Amino acid sequence: MTQIEFHFNTTERLQYVCRLLRKAHGRYLRVGVVGSEASLRQLDAALWAFSEVDFLPHSTAADAPQIQAASPIRLNPDPLQLSGLDVLVNLGDEVPAGFESFKRLIEIVATDDHGRMTARQRWRHYTAQGYALVQHDLSKAAAS
Template identity: 80%
Template sequence: MTRIEFHFNAPERLQYVCRLLRKAHARNLRVGVVGSDVALRQLDTALWVFSELDFLPHSTSADTQDVQTASPIRLHADPAQWVGLDVLVNLGDDVPQGFEKFERLIEIVATDDHGRMTARQRWRHYTAQGYDLLQHDLSKIAPP
């Protein structure tokens, strides 16, 4: 069964996701990130400028299939086609289709009212499906 975690109270959501992806990449995990086209474009840009010392190899839906397959980090609005990834990170408002084929799903929840409201809806969906959810309150963690 997929392990589902909610990381909430993310004040700088994109920076947090970049750090999370850096950590996953260092552990040789293959990660898919799903969300709106706007959020994924912003993340793509953030990954290029995130750190002068780290390169986080990633692909988007605009890349060729070969590039996407070779990429350890994939950004795409539709995760249903992905095979062989370990972790799914959700930046979207909805429950991602096909999340159950991943070992782990991480829901990133910002501090705004809309983000909290949609996260509550996803939380209810997962618990209704019988998932035990883990929660990480990022406001209680010291910044890196």
């Protein structure tokens, strides 16, 4: 069964996702990131500018299929195009189709009202399906 985590109260969402992807890449995990085309374009730009010393190899849906297949980090608005990866990171508002084929799903929840409302809907969906959810309150981590 897929392990589902909610990382909420992310104030700098793109920077947080970049750090999360760096950590996953360091553990040799293959990660898919799903969300709106606009948020994935912003993440793509953030990954290129994230660090002067870390390169996070990634691809987008616009890249050639062989580049996508070789990329340990894949950004795609269609979660069904991300099969065969270890982890799925959701930046979208909806429950990603096919999430149950991943070992792990990480829901990134911003601090705005819209982000919280849609995250609550996804939370209810997963619990209704019998998933035990793990929550990480990033405001508590920042206060430590």
